Amino acid sequence: xxxxxxxxxxxxxxxxxxxxxxxxxxxxxxxxxxxxxxxxxxxxxxxxxxxxxxxxxxxxxxxxxxxxxxxxxxxxxxxxxxxxxxxxxxxxxxxxxxxxxxxxxxxxxxxxxxxxxxxxxxxxxxxxxxxxxxxxxxxxxxxxxxxxxxxxxxxxxxxxxxxxxxxxxx
Numbered sequence: 001x002x003x004x005x006x007x008x009x010x011x012x013x014x015x016x017x018x019x020x021x022x023x024x025x026x027x028x029x030x031x032x033x034x035x036x037x038x039x040x041x042x043x044x045x046x047x048x049x050x051x052x053x054x055x056x057x058x059x060x061x062x063x064x065x066x067x068x069x070x071x072x073x074x075x076x077x078x079x080x081x082x083x084x085x086x087x088x089x090x091x092x093x094x095x096x097x098x099x100x101x102x103x104x105x106x107x108x109x110x111x112x113x114x115x116x117x118x119x120x121x122x123x124x125x126x127x128x129x130x131x132x133x134x135x136x137x138x139x140x141x142x143x144x145x146x147x148x149x150x151x152x153x154x155x156x157x158x159x160x161x162x163x164x165x166x167x168x169x170x
Contacts, residue, residue: 027049054073056069068086069085071083081093105121
């Protein structure tokens with residue numbers, strides 16, 4: 001008599017769990033992450049859920065063997081925070097501010113150094129929020145985003161550093 005009842009309950013809870021997982025997948029969004037961590041460029045993705053919780057996965061552009069994974073929580077009113085652990089044994093903590101449900105920026109500490117990052121933004125949109133190392137800029141190298149050296153400004157002959165033309169004999 002109880003076997004059919006238990007079978008129905010098991011089927012009900014199994015179906016409920018499956019629909020919860022399907023709903024969570026339906027209401028999640030994955031987007032790009034651009035991060036400057038300890039003066040290195042990291043790229044990856046973050047997946048956020050409607051609940052405000054999510055995951056992040058990054059890799060170093062200079063050394064792709066260094067990967068980081070973590071979790072975060074967020075709300076529109078309070079912003080968000082998260083933690084991550086990297087394959088080289090370092091860890092990071094961060095806070096971020098939403099610009100929209102799927103875009104934002106943040107900062108934190110990674111291996112006792114500063115970190116800044118954006119999510120859901122293009123490289124051009126990210127520039128204003130990222131703390132780039134001195135003498136570096138974000139640039140596409142044809143395939144991916146890289147940290148490139150800033151070229152020194154070209155100088156014009158006959159000009160001093162003050163911008164006035166040199167006079168002969170001075």
